[in-house]
Amino acid sequence: MNQTKLFLTACVSVAMTAGSIATANAQDNITxxxxxxxxxxxxxxxxxxxxxMKKAEELSEGRISFQxxxxxxxxxxxxxxTLLNSGVADVANVAPAYLSEHLPLSGVVELPGMVTDSCTAANKFYDLVQPGKALYEAEFKKKSVRPLFTANLGPYRILTNNQELSTPLDISGLKLRTAGGAMAMTANRLGANPIRMQGSDVLPSLSRGTLDGVFWGLISIEDWSLExxxxQMIPNLSIGSFNVTYSISDRAWDKLSPENQEALVKAGQHANQNHCDYVNRAEKQAISDLEVKHGIVPLYLPEDELRGIREDLTQVHExxxxxxxxxxxxxxxxxxEML
Incomplete structure (x- = not known):
């Protein structure tokens, strides 16, 4: 083979290699x-x-971006x-309380007393939704999704409007918004009438008087303008919590390179810790702000009454x-495994 042919063959080989690398890199980039x-x-x-999202973009060196x-x-x-399984979304905020017919076991976080420290509860739940573990195998795997991030909104408390509370027994007969599932069982145990509704519908229902109060995390009251x-509020009785996951569909996951999969897993772990650290810091300040800035009167239950209520509410677990x-x-x- 003469020198010209050798040169041309080398050029073709380099071009093919470059094209193959470009194609691989293009496939590695995903929105x-x-x-x-x-x-x-x-x-x-x-x-x-x-x-x-910020951490995933950083860890993937820009290969992953989000809409x-x-x-x-x-x-x-x-x-x-439905959004995940239909392909409308690749990642979604999957809240088990809103999907209790599909993810009933994942409602464990809603049980009374299950969340006292946000990070402890979030880490235990995260472990349970990993491949091979109880919640993943029993629920998320069957729905063709996998959680990347898990979080709770801190301990949920009882708050009411236009009601005179001196004990939790005073909520008997009241219409209280819960997220459904286990939290509704807690409301029933306390004698209240649980009303299940989306968060966006709560403020107008309170304003119209069709709700008497809520089971809600104190640190998210202002986020939804519910203050x-x-x-009135009972700040020292935990009656459950609300749990969220950011889950990715198997369809989207399977299209990712191993490097991008690893970036998403690590980004989820980072967000887990970032979120629960904030929740643990924020609740004490929220109690003060709701009282001082918004006039929501706290009712602190004495320890002996708290102990009796907590013992009674363990029946909800069973x-x-x-x-x-x-x-x-x-x-x-x-x-x-959550206790």
Missing amino acids: LRFADWMPESAFTTSYGAKAF YFPAEQLGKGSEAL TALD DWAKPLEKRGLPANKVVR
Whole structure:
């Protein structure tokens, strides 16, 4: 082969190699559509979603980017699994309380007393939704999604409007918003009438008087402007919590390179810690702000009364687990691993 032919052959080889690298790099770059039902003003958006996206972009060196759709732009919280399975979204805020018919075991975080420290609860739940673990195998795997980030909104408390509370027994007969599932069972145990509704519907319902109060995390009251429609709270009784995940569809996950998969996993772990650290810092300040700035009067229960209520509410754990166990779901195991 003469020198000219050798040179041309080498050029072709280099060009083919360069083209193959360019194609690989192009395939490595991906934009993920992220559906979130929470508003941009929510602390979970700031300390969770935005922290997650920023870290994923950083760890992937720009290969991963996001189209972010907050505030129900792509759909409500109850539609999150449909958005993922249909391909409308690649990543979505999947809240088990809004999908209790699909993710009943994941409602364990809503049980009374289950969340006292946000990071402890978030880390335990995160472990349970990893491949091979109880919640992933029993629920998320069957829905063709995998959680990358998990968080709770801190301990939920009882808050009311235009009601005279001197004890939790005074909520008997009141219409209280819960997220459904286990939290509704807690309301029933306390004698209240649980009303399940999306977060965006709560303020108008309180203002119209169709709700008497809420089970809600104190640090997110202002995010939803609920401080204008509430006047009393019980800050030292934890009646459950609300849990969220940022989950990716298997369809989207399987298209990612191993490097991009690893970047998303690490970004989720970063956001887990970032979010729960904030929640743990914020609640004490929230109690003060709600009282001083907004006139929401705190009712602190004496320790002996608290102890009796907590003991009584452990019955909710058993009542919640029993029907799930009958369906062949490992509810008692999940409760034990979360406690």
